Amino acid sequence: MGRQDALFEYLLRLGDSALVLAQRLGEWTGKAPIIEEDLATANTALDLIGQARMWLAYAGEVEGKGRDEDRLAFLRDASDFRNVLLVEQPNGNFADTIARQFYFDAWNVRALDALRGSTDARVADIAGKSLKEARYHFERSADWVVRLGDGTDESRAKMQAAIDDLWTYTGELFAADEVDRILAESGVGFDPGSLHAPWMDAVKQVLDEATLVAPAAGYMQRGGKQGVHTENLGYLLAEMQFLQRAYPGGQW
Amino acid sequence: MYAQLVDTGAKRVQSLEELSPEDRAFQERIDAGVKIEAKDPMPESYRRTLVRQISQHAHSEIVGMLPEGNWITRAPTLKRKAILLAKVQDEGGHGLYLYSAAETLGVSRDQMIADLHAGKAKYSSIFNYPTLSWADVGCIGWLVDGAAIINQIPLCRCSYGPYARAMVRVCKEESFHQRQGYDIMLALARGTAEQKAMAQEAFNRWWWPALAMQGPPDKDSVHSAQSMAWKIKLFSNDELRQKWLDQTVPQAHYLGLTVPDPDLAWNDETGHWEHGPIDWDEFYRVIKGDGPCNRDRLRARVKAWEDGAWVREAAVAHAEKRAARERVKAA
Numbered sequence A: 001m002g003r004q005d006a007l008f009e010y011l012l013r014l015g016d017s018a019l020v021l022a023q024r025l026g027e028w029t030g031k032a033p034i035i036e037e038d039l040a041t042a043n044t045a046l047d048l049i050g051q052a053r054m055w056l057a058y059a060g061e062v063e064g065k066g067r068d069e070d071r072l073a074f075l076r077d078a079s080d081f082r083n084v085l086l087v088e089q090p091n092g093n094f095a096d097t098i099a100r101q102f103y104f105d106a107w108n109v110r111a112l113d114a115l116r117g118s119t120d121a122r123v124a125d126i127a128g129k130s131l132k133e134a135r136y137h138f139e140r141s142a143d144w145v146v147r148l149g150d151g152t153d154e155s156r157a158k159m160q161a162a163i164d165d166l167w168t169y170t171g172e173l174f175a176a177d178e179v180d181r182i183l184a185e186s187g188v189g190f191d192p193g194s195l196h197a198p199w200m201d202a203v204k205q206v207l208d209e210a211t212l213v214a215p216a217a218g219y220m221q222r223g224g225k226q227g228v229h230t231e232n233l234g235y236l237l238a239e240m241q242f243l244q245r246a247y248p249g250g251q252w
Numbered sequence B: 001m002y003a004q005l006v007d008t009g010a011k012r013v014q015s016l017e018e019l020s021p022e023d024r025a026f027q028e029r030i031d032a033g034v035k036i037e038a039k040d041p042m043p044e045s046y047r048r049t050l051v052r053q054i055s056q057h058a059h060s061e062i063v064g065m066l067p068e069g070n071w072i073t074r075a076p077t078l079k080r081k082a083i084l085l086a087k088v089q090d091e092g093g094h095g096l097y098l099y100s101a102a103e104t105l106g107v108s109r110d111q112m113i114a115d116l117h118a119g120k121a122k123y124s125s126i127f128n129y130p131t132l133s134w135a136d137v138g139c140i141g142w143l144v145d146g147a148a149i150i151n152q153i154p155l156c157r158c159s160y161g162p163y164a165r166a167m168v169r170v171c172k173e174e175s176f177h178q179r180q181g182y183d184i185m186l187a188l189a190r191g192t193a194e195q196k197a198m199a200q201e202a203f204n205r206w207w208w209p210a211l212a213m214q215g216p217p218d219k220d221s222v223h224s225a226q227s228m229a230w231k232i233k234l235f236s237n238d239e240l241r242q243k244w245l246d247q248t249v250p251q252a253h254y255l256g257l258t259v260p261d262p263d264l265a266w267n268d269e270t271g272h273w274e275h276g277p278i279d280w281d282e283f284y285r286v287i288k289g290d291g292p293c294n295r296d297r298l299r300a301r302v303k304a305w306e307d308g309a310w311v312r313e314a315a316v317a318h319a320e321k322r323a324a325r326e327r328v329k330a331a
């Protein structure tokens, strides 16, 4: 695989993960447990859409086939999406949404921090712009893990179940493939495995404070970064892409 | 409009001579343009009317998140998605400012929400109509937020300080809301034949409810007169409707839309647009609960509240544990 192709794939992974998570968060609109959380969820979704737009716009330029952010977001099928499996998992209850966010944020903060030093100026710039938002997202999701974990018996049970349930989707964040290796070598990206220990430390520290138990190591699902997804993504895309698919070529 | 048919408890407006000395002193302060603050003495009927009006307004903002929220996951571009998310988020913020303003009058947010869920408190009739296509999102921003601005700008000068200040914050964001709606319509108007048809179809459905939403005609509004004497309503329903009509008709024409009213006509003498008869039976029917979406809207709000109960309880429990630990540390 050439450097440009690898960079394109890499940018899709970053952009698609942010986009798919934002799309999931958008489903919460008007349904959160309290109005303040409706606003906070929308806020996180907005930040992630902003990040997705920057990654995807750059991906389109790198590809050089005239695809802009919208053509990439709305006119690719599931097997061309490169988001990690974690972010496409359904919202579930509030604890499930928080656990998904918490795992992702803990990774995103460290990934963006690493990418700030990228040899690709555009990547470094986007990462730098996004890092402050990601830090805030992590603060919020970690805070909710603690409040729900160390809350009532019911909330602890739900939070623990969510943490356990999504664990299997976290391994993919740290598994390197050819794309990761090519980008790490050129200094554009980083070695995903190098984030595992710091991520685990941060997660364990929060779970500890939340009186929750860290899941035991187990089998880790993977495939999202290579385009083999769970059944959930197809429905998400069907909804998200409906207008562009039903009215091809329209300007909106 | 966001507060419709607010009951003031008055059959008619009493003259200064008929009022008790306290109520007369209060009315004279209002007449002199003095702002009433939370701790000031006020007639019980003024306080109760304001609670009804402000809480209805707050509920409208919150319930109003649902019809537009319905299209966040289906917005046609990433930019539109971001704009719509920001808009709907603003409406939630408006709900919060308004609940806070109402709380200054001695009623809690939880109580107001309980009244909404029990069907005791109303919200604007307009949010009981469905958003069936993307053009509905454009119509809501353009027509409904457009009507909201006309209603809310005068309320920035209303007699109750906390409400007036909440309205100032709300109004700052409303013009962006209307613009994004109009902009959606503009893109559709310049689009394909299918997009133009989508715009017209949605416009046909929103026109009459939007025209009616400022409330019944002045001749049928006893409560309006009392609210105007108290300066918690600054213009009559018909005046607000006229302003909205004069502003909206030229915009509709610019968009190439046909207003679905055969009687719509420009009056050269008055310099105003005139509309045909509004179906007030429909308006009252929707207010009373038989609009196309009343049941769904309320059910969605109640479900969100009930599904979230364990989260709110956990937050309280955690805060108490934390406070207890702090006390132990301090001791």
Ligand SMILES: [Fe+2]
Binding pocket: B061, B064, B091, B145, B148
């Ligand atoms: Fe509004």
Ligand SMILES: [Fe+2]
Binding pocket: B061, B090, B091, B094, B170
């Ligand atoms: Fe609003």
Ligand SMILES: [Fe+2]
Binding pocket: B091, B145, B148, B173, B174, B177
């Ligand atoms: Fe608005």
